[in-house]
Amino acid sequence: MASGTAANQHSKWRTPCHQCPLRSLSTFRDFSAKELEFVAQFKSGELSAERGATILVEGMHSAHLFTLLSGWAFRYKLLPDGRRQIMNYVLPGDLVGLQGSLMEEMDHSVEALTPVTLCLFERSKLERLFERHASLAYDVTWIAAHEERILDEHLLSVGRRTALERTAYLLSFIHQRAHSVGLNGGARRVIPITQQHVADTLGLSLVHTNKTLRKLADRKLMRWHDKGCEILDEEGLLALADWEGLRDGMRPFI
Structure with a gap:
């Protein structure tokens, strides 16, 4: 979960999945009706954070993974003396926190570059995605492989x-x-x-x-x-x- 008072979780999200603005962009593959129904159940809320807020912290355990709905963020690591290496930039549609969900803890941090809104997904339901929706499981694998190619x-x-x-x-x-x-x-x-x-x-x-x-x-x-x-x-x-x-x-x- 994001740290500090700049983050605010909405228990009732403002963007239902069937009205998601990302679905209208030609960049993204749209969901089938069954996939959309599952994703809508998978989503548990939304998180808002101001510029400079830490969304995920290296070493933390998180009960959620996130998709950036709007705004900009970046992934980074710190050396013990405070020097920072930015690994990549996070834009709408990018998945955040998958590493923490699968590997138990994050080995990098994520900070909001601008005010952001993120969709929250329950880590506990990720196994259900792999069991019931092969196409979505492939999508998660594709996202991870794509991030590796960028790096x-x-x-x-x-x-x-x-x-x-x-x-x-x-x-x-x-x-x-x-x-x-x-x-x-x-x-x-x-x-x-x-x-x-x-x-x-x-x-x-x-x-x-x-x-x-x-x-x-x-x-x-x-x-x-x-x-x-x-x-x-x-x-x-x-x-x-x-x-x-x-x-x-x-x-x-x-």
Whole structure:
């Protein structure tokens, strides 16, 4: 469960599963009638958290797993001296807490990057999903495998791309993921991250990150704002990163 007073659980959720806004997005595979009925029973409530709230803590045991319904979050690990490594960013439709449900405890933490709403699912009912709904069980397996593939790409970027290339890759990756779930469909395509988030994701110092972002801005590929990064030239970022972009078609969610 999220920590602090910024989190608020709703016993009667505001978004019935049959009215879920994610179902209207072409990115996601829709449920069959039986699947939708099960997911509606599987869901036990909703959780709201403000920016900066900790949703899950490394080492904790949780009775729930979650699907992000709205907003942005990120997964991270801390070293004993407080240094942070951001592993990945969580966007609407992403499953959170599966590791804690299957492995008994979390080995990373999750923090809200913006105000978020999450759907809560009872961990105790997860076994029933695998027993009664093979298609949903496959979806959970697909989600876990997809996360592994993303982390593989991130590791390649951190290990082998230059600082400029890996920053271009990161911004391209987040931008494309946000676009796929309708988070940056407006005229200004702003990613709500700070330079510290970029540094903690790429393993760079804040000074090096600032210099690298200035180089991207000088090439008119992006523009930095107080509350985030605006993407100006998506194709230019892809070319600089030498990355072909996301290849995912329709994907599942729970």
